[in-house]
Amino acid sequence: GAVVSQHPSWVICKSGTSVKIECRSLDFQATTMFWYRQFPKQSLMLMATSNEGSKATYEQGVEKDKFLINHASLTLSTLTVTSAHPEDSSFYICSASGLQLNEQFFGPGTRLTVL
């Protein structure tokens, strides 16, 4: 099956710093990647959709200047949380889909803790 990796798997940072999370499709070309956020005991919330070489499309209520998304290649998308604050602490999960757009494959997630 298709494999999606994320790096790092967990990160702790100080308030005010920026954190970059990488999402890679290991064995297929991801034309579209998605970023989700999940708070404890809650469901996944779609943050944004990115297509390779295009600007990301953000869901309503998600600050695009705070959550910078880059999808520069068919195998890599990055999410940068800028000026992180404790309320940004969450589980961030990416997914990717290829030419067969109806399937998404999810990464293992990145747990961000902002002190």
Next chain:
Amino acid sequence: DAKTTQPPSMDCAEGRAANLPCNHSTISGNEYVYWYRQIHSQGPQYIIHGLKNNETNEMASLIITEDRKSSTLILPHATLRDTAVYYCIAPRNFNKFYFGSGTKLNVKP
């Protein structure tokens, strides 16, 4: 997305079949039904998807009613490792997945 409704939790005895229902009464004709599961602190895992016909793979079977307003995911022989939150999703625009609350399946010995 078509709105999906799932029971918040279900119990199943180990070795027995787990039947997880999902209501998607507002689904349109070209919307697939997907099932994913999430084991604690991991990314969601794809299980199965279908449009009209029933589907089966090595993990599960998906039964979709003729009117497509509901479906049932069947895990034929549940094990303790199947304990997870199961999500039924019917995406519409651009394959965006909007997750509901899902069903917490508890498989008990």
